[in-house]
Every structure is written in structure tokens, then in C-alpha cells.
Amino acid sequence: MEELLWLIPALPFAGALLLVLLGNRISRALVSAIGVGSVGISAAITLVLGIEYLTSRPSFIRQEVWQWFDVAGFSPSIAFHLDALSMVFIFVITFVGFLIHIYSTEYMAEDKDYARFFACMNLFVGSMLMLVMADNLLLLYLGWEGVGLCSYLLIGFWYKEPANGYAARKAFIITRVGDTAIAIGLFMLFQQFGTLHIQSISTEAVQVWTIGNETAVIIAFLLLGGAVGKSGQLPLQTWLPDAMAGPTPVSALIHAATMVTAGVYLIARMHVVFELAPAAMMAVAVIGAITLLIAGFAALTQYDIKRVLAYSTISQVGYMFLALGVGAWSAGVFHFMIHGFFKALLFLCAGAIILALHHEQDMRKMGGLSKKLPVVFYTFLIGAASLAAFPLVSAGFYSKDQILWLQLAGENGNIWLYLAGLLGAFITSIYTFRMVFLTFYGEEKTHVGHKPTWAITVPLIVLAVLSFAGGFIELPHNFGHVVLFSDFLAPILPAVSIVPDFTQYEWMLQLLAAVISLGGIFIAYLFYYKKPELIDSIHRSEFAMAVHRFWHSGWGFDQLYDALFVRPYVYLSKVNKSDFIDSFYTFLADATQGLHDLFSRSQTGIMRNYVAGIVVGAIMILTISLLL
Amino acid sequence: MELTFYIAAAVAVLATIMVITRYNMIHALLYLVVSFLAVAVVFLTMGAPFMAALEVIVYAGAIVVLIIFVIMMLSLTREDVEQEKAWLQPKLWMGPALLSFVLLAELVYLLVIAEMPAAPAVAGSYVDARAVGLALYGPYVLGVQLSGILLMAGIVGAYHLGRQKKKVIHRFLQEKEPQKERSAAI
Amino acid sequence: MTTIPMETGLLLAGVLFMLGLISVMIRRNIIFMLISVEIMLNAAGLAFIVAGSHWAQPDGQIMFIFILTMAAAEVSVGLALILQIHHQLKTLNSDAANFMRG
Numbered sequence: 001m002e003e004l005l006w007l008i009p010a011l012p013f014a015g016a017l018l019l020v021l022l023g024n025r026i027s028r029a030l031v032s033a034i035g036v037g038s039v040g041i042s043a044a045i046t047l048v049l050g051i052e053y054l055t056s057r058p059s060f061i062r063q064e065v066w067q068w069f070d071v072a073g074f075s076p077s078i079a080f081h082l083d084a085l086s087m088v089f090i091f092v093i094t095f096v097g098f099l100i101h102i103y104s105t106e107y108m109a110e111d112k113d114y115a116r117f118f119a120c121m122n123l124f125v126g127s128m129l130m131l132v133m134a135d136n137l138l139l140l141y142l143g144w145e146g147v148g149l150c151s152y153l154l155i156g157f158w159y160k161e162p163a164n165g166y167a168a169r170k171a172f173i174i175t176r177v178g179d180t181a182i183a184i185g186l187f188m189l190f191q192q193f194g195t196l197h198i199q200s201i202s203t204e205a206v207q208v209w210t211i212g213n214e215t216a217v218i219i220a221f222l223l224l225g226g227a228v229g230k231s232g233q234l235p236l237q238t239w240l241p242d243a244m245a246g247p248t249p250v251s252a253l254i255h256a257a258t259m260v261t262a263g264v265y266l267i268a269r270m271h272v273v274f275e276l277a278p279a280a281m282m283a284v285a286v287i288g289a290i291t292l293l294i295a296g297f298a299a300l301t302q303y304d305i306k307r308v309l310a311y312s313t314i315s316q317v318g319y320m321f322l323a324l325g326v327g328a329w330s331a332g333v334f335h336f337m338i339h340g341f342f343k344a345l346l347f348l349c350a351g352a353i354i355l356a357l358h359h360e361q362d363m364r365k366m367g368g369l370s371k372k373l374p375v376v377f378y379t380f381l382i383g384a385a386s387l388a389a390f391p392l393v394s395a396g397f398y399s400k401d402q403i404l405w406l407q408l409a410g411e412n413g414n415i416w417l418y419l420a421g422l423l424g425a426f427i428t429s430i431y432t433f434r435m436v437f438l439t440f441y442g443e444e445k446t447h448v449g450h451k452p453t454w455a456i457t458v459p460l461i462v463l464a465v466l467s468f469a470g471g472f473i474e475l476p477h478n479f480g481h482v483v484l485f486s487d488f489l490a491p492i493l494p495a496v497s498i499v500p501d502f503t504q505y506e507w508m509l510q511l512l513a514a515v516i517s518l519g520g521i522f523i524a525y526l527f528y529y530k531k532p533e534l535i536d537s538i539h540r541s542e543f544a545m546a547v548h549r550f551w552h553s554g555w556g557f558d559q560l561y562d563a564l565f566v567r568p569y570v571y572l573s574k575v576n577k578s579d580f581i582d583s584f585y586t587f588l589a590d591a592t593q594g595l596h597d598l599f600s601r602s603q604t605g606i607m608r609n610y611v612a613g614i615v616v617g618a619i620m621i622l623t624i625s626l627l628l
Numbered sequence: 629m630e631l632t633f634y635i636a637a638a639v640a641v642l643a644t645i646m647v648i649t650r651y652n653m654i655h656a657l658l659y660l661v662v663s664f665l666a667v668a669v670v671f672l673t674m675g676a677p678f679m680a681a682l683e684v685i686v687y688a689g690a691i692v693v694l695i696i697f698v699i700m701m702l703s704l705t706r707e708d709v710e711q712e713k714a715w716l717q718p719k720l721w722m723g724p725a726l727l728s729f730v731l732l733a734e735l736v737y738l739l740v741i742a743e744m745p746a747a748p749a750v751a752g753s754y755v756d757a758r759a760v761g762l763a764l765y766g767p768y769v770l771g772v773q774l775s776g777i778l779l780m781a782g783i784v785g786a787y788h789l790g791r792q793k794k795k796v797i798h799r800f801l802q803e804k805e806p807q808k809e810r811s812a813a814i
Numbered sequence: 815m816t817t818i819p820m821e822t823g824l825l826l827a828g829v830l831f832m833l834g835l836i837s838v839m840i841r842r843n844i845i846f847m848l849i850s851v852e853i854m855l856n857a858a859g860l861a862f863i864v865a866g867s868h869w870a871q872p873d874g875q876i877m878f879i880f881i882l883t884m885a886a887a888e889v890s891v892g893l894a895l896i897l898q899i900h901h902q903l904k905t906l907n908s909d910a911a912n913f914m915r916g
Contacts, residue, residue: 605912607847608724611838615727622734633818637826644830644853648837653845660849663830667860670826673818674867679875686882687856691889698893699845702900715842724839732832739821739828755872763872764879771876775883782887789894 002052004045005063005080008090009133011038011045012126019119028114035118036101039125043094050087059083059491060199062135076196079135085492088333089132089265092340096256097125099459103348104249106455107355111247117157121253124150128258132265137186137196140266144182144230147259148175154254155246167245174239178229182266185222188215189273202272209276220273220280223266224287231263231317234291238557240314241298244306248351251306255313256344264320264336268329271493275327285325289420292318294555296427300434301552304361305350308435311554312387313343315424319403322421326413328406329493330486335399337485338470342386342396345463349380352456353439357446363435368444375457377440379464384436386467388429388521391514395471400425401513402476405506422516429520437528476506633673640666651712653699657692664688678757823864830857844899844908848892855885 015038019031053061060083068076082090101121108117127146134140149172156168186196192208192215193201209216227233232240240260244251254260267274267284274281292315299311316339323332354361356373370377386396404425407418452460474485486495527534538544550556578586602613643663650656664687671680764772834853841847859878866874896906903910 603915605915606909608839608842608908611835612724612727615724615731615835615839619727619731619734622731622738626734626737630818633822637822640826641829641833644833647853648833648841648846648850653843656846656849660853663853664856667830667856670823670860671863674823674863675870676863676867676875676878679863679878682879682882683856686886687852691852691885694889694893695845695849698896701897702906708906712843712846716840721836721840725836728832728836728839731835732828735828735832736825739824755866755870755875759872760875760879764876768876771880775880778887779883782890786890786894789891789898 009129012122016122080133081135154250164245167242171239182226217277220277227263252347288321292424323403330489338399342467345383363438367442370440379460388432398471433524636669675754827861
């Protein structure tokens with residue numbers, strides 16, 4: 001079965017190619033069959049390979065498809081590498097991707113660019129699979145850029161709206177900043193090791209570098225730059241809320257299964273380098289902590305349901321970074337998986353709501369949907385509970401609790417990081433349930449048009465089950481002590497060493513986390529359901545409104561970057577409008593044009609002149625030959 | 629014989645000058661016939677009687693007659709002669725004439741400085757039609773065939789171009805007006 | 815028979831050629847231009863005959879025959895073109911057919 005490995009990324013690519021070539025010439029049913037089928041077969045192969053992998057437990061499976069090129073000793077292959085880490089990612093990408101594809105068949109049913117949509121989606125999934133399965137960093141980078149390209153194509157899918165094109169360009173350009181950093185990091189890695197093969201780098205790095213080696217730190221920071229760009233972390237997070245311009249399934253795909261988790265994958269994959277660079281590790285954790293707070297506060301004030309979810313994604317990826325930053329690799333990846341489930345669920349629910357309300361995204365105009373859309377309501381509730389880390393029954397509780405606990409108990413932990421995470425959890429549960437109360441409770445404000453059918457409800461139910469049950473494969477030490485997930489990842493990602501003094505407090509911290517989560521839900525209940533007048537009292541305060549506006553704009557980062565980069569750049573381009581370096585070439589062009597005009601005037605169309613020209617030429621040639 | 633050559637040469641030059649200075653086309657053509665006949669005499673003095681005959685038949689006969697036919701078809705009037713007169717102003721022809729004289733001067737200079745090889749010691753330079761015919765269908769047979777193809781192309785071309793159907797405008801001359809506009813724009 | 819020097823014959827050819835050339839350059843009437851081209855071709859043929867006579871070889875005369883053939887073909891196609899031009903432009907002014915000017 002191992003030889004089927006290459007099919008996992010190849011099938012979505014093939015689907016994309018087929019859809020690009022056939023386009024709108026084939027029926028929608030066939031487009032759906034190709035688009036959904038290719039990812040579905042990939043998922044099935046993943047399942048088969050996963051079962052085989054779990055039973056036989058090799059350290060990894062490698063399959064070389066062909067050698068890419070061979071230049072001066074640099075010979076990367078198109079080769080796929082399957083180990084526990086990539087297994088988790090492939091699993092999430094193919095399965096969640098498959099569910100999103102099924103969902104899209106209904107969500108996009110009315111769109112005239114149906115085939116283009118599925119072609120891009122397939123390409124997206126294929127690129128992401130290549131990214132996580134790559135055996136060397138160059139192939140990873142190819143997938144990385146492929147993901148960037150597809151995000152551009154899909155965010156700007158409805159390109160006739162200029163704002164969507166703007167959002168797409170913004171996403172592309174901002175992630176490009178990170179991509180440049182990662183490219184430089186790859187150059188430096190190649191210069192150090194003469195290869196980009198991930199396994200070789202991992203084994204050699206430990207021998208070549210000591211902890212804190214300057215080069216290792218620089219490379220780690222450069223890789224972090226790339227990860228930050230793709231994962232929408234501070235300071236490159238501004239593209240992500242705008243990425244909501246795309247169709248909702250795209251948002252689900254970007255936020256749950258692909259794209260934003262690429263940064264998490266990169267850091268987890270290159271954890272050897274990061275472990276050798278404690279400064280970079282610290283930076284990862286700090287960036288994660290700050291981002292999760294900033295994004296959380298911003299999410300509190302959004303009215304667009306998709307923007308709330310976008311900020312919550314930034315915030316949750318911040319948690320993953322927090323975990324990675326303290327060396328809790330498996331906790332970070334675990335949270336990635338759980339987040340993939342519940343965030344896809346929440347986005348798909350939001351999409352169902354938006355579709356039902358005739359593309360209304362403003363939560364102030366929603367309400368009372370719990371009766372109208374019961375399936376969406378209950379699944380959304382499960383997703384929200386998971387996001388808010390509702391104690392004991394939600395998967396999000398276990399993954400988030402593990403991260404929080406390791407902030408204190410891990411040897412790289414830090415009380416401030418813990419407190420930031422705790423505050424973040426509190427905010428998370430507030431904005432999550434604010435969303436629930438605003439959307440599903442209260443009086444109905446917009447008429448429900450489109451009732452979701454099976455293509456929407458089935459993915460929702462499956463994801464809801466996963467969001468609910470996914471947490472039980474990894475339970476805390478003092479509570480069941482199930483460590484299936486971290487055991488699975490143990491050969492790849494080293495476990496975090498725990499400071500023993502803290503073990504006795506674990507249940508206390510869990511209780512604290514539970515109380516925080518419930519408290520957040522209660523506050524949301526109080527403000528948005530029980531006593532809405534409290535909101536009005538806040539709105540009356542001048543200061544609170546200023547803060548509200550500040551948070552609503554995402555902490556003013558867009559304005560800041562506009563002032564810092566965009567406007568000076570635009571100013572400079574205006575100053576140098578007629579590029580002075582180009583003037584030489586413009587001169588060349590003008591001179592050629594002038595000569596052309598001059599000589600074209602000699603073509604008078606009068607035959608006598610041509611004859612005279614011939615005579616003059618003959619005289620000249622004769623004279624020259626006589627003189628010489 | 630020598631005298632015949634010089635007289636014929638003088639007649640040829642004079643007749644040609646008359647050709648190029650006439651305003652009336654028919655007059656010019658008559659002088660052209662004279663010129664061709666004079667050249668035929670020159671050929672005779674050069675020992676090429678067959679060529680002299682061809683000159684008279686093809687040039688002075690066929691070609692000139694062809695041109696006269698065309699002129700008759702165009703039904704020219706007195707205005708055309710006046711027009712010709714108006715076109716032939718001295719300031720117009722001085723420049724080209726000067727150029728041609730320069731060219732001629734150079735040719736003459738080349739003739740003078742060139743060291744002419746002495747003629748081979750053959751008894752007489754008379755080359756009769758028999759020798760020409762033998763060479764033509766001997767070493768030059770390929771050239772004869774090519775000439776045949778050329779004449780064929782000439783016939784087809786002349787037929788194709790000469791047809792004057794009312795509706796069919798030749799593609800070279802189609803869409804006169806847009807072309808004019810375009811050239812004006814350029 | 816061989817008393818006429820070659821230079822004289824070539825000079826005659828050159829003068830005739832020059833006269834034809836002048837005429838091509840100064841005339842606007844397209845029939846006159848065609849006639850002038852005939853003069854020039856004839857002059858070129860004359861030069862061949864002179865050279866052939868000088869060497870007492872038939873090659874010069876054969877070249878003249880080829881030139882004759884070419885002139886016949888040229889004049890027939892040329893006249894057909896003249897007819898077309900006159901038909902289309904209602905004039906024999908060669909300057910009127912200047913659609914290809916730059």
C-alpha cells in the first residue's frame with residue numbers, strides 16, 4: 001500500500017488539471033464528481049495508509065517519485081515523506097477538505113464559475129498536501145507557494161467586486177513578506193548543510209550546532225518569519241480578516257485545514273532547528289501570546305460573523321504558537337487537529353447561516369435562528385463549546401487545557417505566558433458565545449430563505465462529532481490519562497519535560513480553566529441575552545467606544561501599515577513616476593521611433609524617387625570602388 | 629562598315645533623345661521604332677545578323693505594337709499631351725539628368741582605364757544563327773526552358789491582371805479610402 | 815569586320831542606358847516609364863552583343879535572346895498593370911499610385 005502514497009497529493013492536482021482543462025464544458029454533476037471525488041479518494045487512501053501505519057509502526061515511509069533536478073550537487077527529489085506528524089496533517093487536510101468539498105457542492109451550486117471554484121479548491125488541497133508530505137524543504141516551499149497562490153485565487157474568487165481583489169492582493173503580498181524570509185532561511189540552511197533534505201538537516205543540525213548557535217538562531221527566526229506570514233500571526237496578521245472576502249467554504253479551508261496551519265507545521269517540522277535556538281523559541285511563544293490576546297480582543301468587537309471567526313482563528317493559531325514556543329510540540333499539533341475540526345465546523349455553520357439569510361453576514365441582523373435551523377444550531381453549539389473550551393465534554397477543552405498547563409509545568413514555561421493564555425481563553429469564551437447568542441437567540445430579524453440539505457448537514461454533523469469526540473484521544477494525567485496522540489507523535493516530536501513540582505496543582509489549574517471558560521460564557525449570556533441594556537451602558541461611555549473602535553479595526557494595524565509602508569511607498573513611486581533608470585531605455589525607444597519615422601518618410605510611394613535612389617546608390621558604390 | 633556603325637549609333641542616340649523628350653506618346657513610340665532599328669543596324673555591323681532580325685521583329689515589331697494597342701485602348705486626348713508637357717519641367721528633369729550623367733561619366737572612366745584584352749585571333753567576329761542555335765540548345769538549354777516558364781508566367785499574369793470585370797477590384801487596389809486614411813495617420 | 819573597337823560599342827550602350835534612366839526618373843506617365851525601361855533593357859542587350867562580337871562567341875547573343883524574352887514577358891505584364899491602374903485610378907500618373915507610402 002505504501003506505493004499509493006504519491007497518489008494523495010497527485011489526485012487533487014489531477015482533479016484541478018482536469019477541471020481547468022474541461023472547465024464549464026462539462027456538467028455540474030461531473031464537476032462535483034471530479035472535484036469532490038479526487039479529494040475523497042485521497043482521504044480514503046489516507047485512511048488505508050493510516051491504518052497500515054498504525055499497525056506496522058515504521059518510523060517513516062519515504063517514497064521517491066522522481067528526481068527533480070541535479071545541479072552542482074544539489075539534487076532535490078519529488079519525494080514524499082510520511083511520519084506521524086505529516087500523518088496528522090494529511091488526515092486533517094484530506095478529511096476536513098473532503099467534507100468542505102461536499103459542503104461546497106451545495107454552497108456554490110448557484111455560482112456560474114462552479115468548475116473554476118473546484119479547480120482552485122483541488123489545487124489548494126493538493127498544494128497543502130505537498131507541503132506537509134514534502135521530503136525536502138524545496139518541495140515544501142513549492143507547496144507553500146502553491147498554497148499562497150491558491151489563497152489568492154480563492155479569496156479573490158468573486159473578482160468582479162474590487163474589494164475582493166484588494167483582499168486577495170493583500171493576502172498575497174503580506175504572506176509574500178514571510179515567504180521571502182523563509183526563502184532566505186532555506187538559502188542559509190543549504191549553505192550550512194549542502195542539502196535541503198529535512199531528515200538530513202535534522203540529524204546534522206544537532207551535531208553541527210550547539211544550543212544558541214548564532215546561525216541557528218538567525219535561520220530559526222527567518223523560518224519563523226515565514227510561519228508568521230502564512231499563519232496570520234503578529235505582525236503579519238492583517239491579511240486574514242480580509243481573507244473573508246472569499247466564499248465561505250474557502251474561509252473554512254484556509255482556516256481549518258490548510259494555509260494558516262502551514263506555519264505550525266513548518267515550526268513543528270523544523271523543531272530541531274528551533275530547539276537549538278532558544279531565543280527563537282521564546283519569540284514563537286511571545287508572538288503566540290500577544291497575537292492570541294490582540295486577536296481575541298478584536299474578535300469581541302466584530303459584527304461580521306466571518307470576521308469574528310477569522311480573528312478567533314488568529315487567536316487559536318496563537319495558542320498553537322504558544323504551545324510550540326515552549327516546546328510542547330505534540331500539544332500544539334493536537335490543538336491544530338482539534339481546531340481544524342471545530343473551526344471548519346464553525347465556518348461551515350456560518351456559511352449555512354449566510355446562505356440561509358441571503359448572504360447577510362452582519363450578526364446584528366441575525367437572531368432567533370435556533371428554531372429555524374436546528375441542525376446548524378446544535379452543531380454550531382458543539383463547535384462553539386469546543387472553541388470556548390467548555391469543560392469536560394468538548395475537545396477544545398482538552399487541547400487548550402494541555403497547552404495552558406504546559407505553560408506552567410513545562411520547563412520553558414512562564415507565568416506570564418500562562419496568564420496571557422488564560423486571559424485569552426476567557427475572551428475566547430466571551431466572543432464565542434456572544435456569537436451564539438446574537439445569532440441563534442433573540443427575535444428573528446431576517447427571513448430564512450435557503451434551508452440546508454444533506455450536502456451541508458452531513459459535513460456539519462461529522463465535524464460536530466469530531467469536535468466533540470476528538471478530545472478523548474488525549475486526556476490529562478490526572479483525568480483518565482489517555483495519551484494516544486502524544487504517543488503517536490512521540491517518535492517525531494520530543495515530549496516536553498515537566499517540572500515535577502507542578503503536577504500536584506494540575507487539577508487546580510484545570511478547575512481554573514473550567515471556571516474561566518464558564519465565566520466567559522456567563523458574561524456573554526448576561527450581556528447579550530439576559531440584560532442587553534448593559535451593552536447600551538457601555539456604548540454610552542466615550543472611552544469604551546474609542547476602545548471599541550480601536551479593537552474593531554484590529555488594533556489599528558491596517559492604519560499603521562498604511563502609514564508606515566503603503567503611503568511612503570506610494571509617495572516614492574509618485575516622486576519617481578517617470579523612472580529615471582528607465583530614461584535610458586525610453587530614450588532608446590524614442591530614438592528608434594524617431595529614426596523609424598524619418599526613414600518611413602523616404603517611402604514616398606512615388607516610383608521615380610525609388611529609381612533615383614537606386615541611381616544614387618549605384619553612383620556611391622561605383623565611386624567607392626573607384627576611390628579604393 | 630565602320631562608318632555604318634557610327635551613323636547607326638548616332639541615329640540611335642538621337643532617336644532615343646527624341647523618345648524621351650516627346651510629349652505625345654505616339655510620336656515617342658515612332659522615334660522608339662527608329663531607335664530600335666538603328667540598334668538593329670549596329671547589331672548587323674557587330675556581326676550578329678540573327679539578333680538584328682530579332683531586334684526588328686520583337687522590339688520594333690511586337691513590343692511597340694503592343695504598347696500602341698494599349699495606348700489606343702486608353703483613348704488618350706489632347707489634354708493628355710498638355711498634361712505631359714506640364715509635367716516635364718526643366719527643374720524636374722535637371723536633377724535626374726545630372727545624376728545619370730555622373731553615372732555615365734563613371735562608366736566612361738571605367739571603360740577608359742580598363743585595359744581591354746585584345747580580341748582573339750579569329751578570322752572575323754561574324755557569329756551566325758547556326759552557332760547561336762547550337763549554343764542555345766546545347767549548353768544553354770536549361771536557360772531556354774526557364775525562359776519558357778517565364779513567358780508562361782507572363783501570359784498567365786497578363787491575362788489575370790488584364791481582365792476587367794466590373795465588380796472584381798484587384799486586391800492591391802481594394803479599399804482605397806481606408807488605406808489613404810491610414811497612410812495619412814502614419 | 816572587327817575594326818569597331820569594343821569601347822565604342824560599350825559607350826553606345828552606356829549612353830542609351832543613361833537616356834533610358836533619365837527618362838524613367840523624369841517621367842510621370844507610366845507608359846513612358848515602361849518605354850524607358852525598354853530602352854534600358856535594349857541597351858543592356860546591346861552591351862552583351864558588343865562583348866560577344868568582341869570575343870566572336872555566341873554567348874553574348876544568347877544573353878540577348880534571354881533579355882528579349884524577359885522584355886516580352888515584362889511588357890505584357892506591365893501593360894496589363896497599366897490597364898488596371900488606368901481602370902482604377904482614371905489616370906496614368908504613376909504618382910497617384912502611392913498608397914504604400916510610409
